[in-house]
Amino acid sequence: MRAKTLMRMFLVPTAAVSLGACGVNSIPTAEEEVNARWADVQNQYQRRADLIPNLVRTVQGYAAQERNVLTEVTQARARATSVQINADDLDDPAKMQQFQQAQTQLGTSLGRLLATVEAYPDLKSNQNFLTLQSQLESTENRITIARSDYNQAVQAYNTRIRTFPDMIGAKVIYGAEPKVPFQATTPGAEQAPTVDFGNGQ
Template sequence: MDRRFLAMFAVPALVMPLSACGINSVPTAEETAKARWADVQTQYQRRADLIPNLVATVQGYAAQEKSVLTEVTEARARASSTQLSADDLNDPAKVKAFQDAQGTLGQSLGRLLTTFEAYPDLKSNQNFLALQSQLEGTENRIAIALRDYNEAVRAYNTRIRTFPDMIGAKLVHGAKPLTPFEATAPNADRAPKVDFGAKS
């Protein structure tokens, strides 16, 4: 009878320290960060999907600006071909390559949108205005998704480095820090400027 009584208390006594050592909390935090990364990828894909329509609309009004249009198209191709899976988020080199590709695309879009301030017909074209609005909204969504991803990465990285979760993180999961997303180009953290006012 005494053994049964001891066993009833022994199992919970062993389970409680294990649960406090990151056995469950570390993978939960990692999956949260990966889910936030999926949100980031969704918004970047949305931007990539809008660009062909934007370029096609602009082409009809400003055929002589082919170099800017070509730059945007090529930057989109590079950004789309530079993939970063959730499993690569602890590789700073791969994260940087992805950041650089997306930053270059953002800068190219900014140049495209500001180049056409001198085209009155384009500025009043409903398709262009709709695309401009969609693109601006997408850039805002990207900023929010990146903020949420970085916060999830911060929470995960803190968890795997602090006691008691660090025990399970190292011994059970072999956890490695995830890489936050940082702006690498000047003003890369800002949405491309969209200004169709008079040229200064």
């Protein structure tokens, strides 16, 4: 009887340490970190999508003849908000690419809209427009930071599920698959843009 008790006292802690060393706790923790960082990315994209109707309404009053640009922004926003990714899709490269492309198209359309506004001096000095422009700029910065944080969490998770001893628990217990990081989807995005002020230098 005493031998069984001693055996249990030895086996329970040994089993706990063994399971812990195999990623039983660390894999879900790392995956939840990825999910939380993904929620931050979605939150910032939603912030941008919420600001766009206000920007479009503000610009419409001044730039009536620029309907095609305004329409393009509105359509791009609709496409971007229709492509939804949840935590279960973070290991699907095709879905992630579709989401990234929709968000990139929206960003490009916003850039065209803001560039078009240069032709409207009254709009450029309008306080509502300046506030919205500042909010969008801030949102773009937040999106960049959120995507960077997400990529760091993905890297930590992917490394954990591929290294010993956590890879044992990752494959055997959880069937873990690598998560997909954000990547540049705009051709040439890896190169810095050339700034030309028209002075030939």
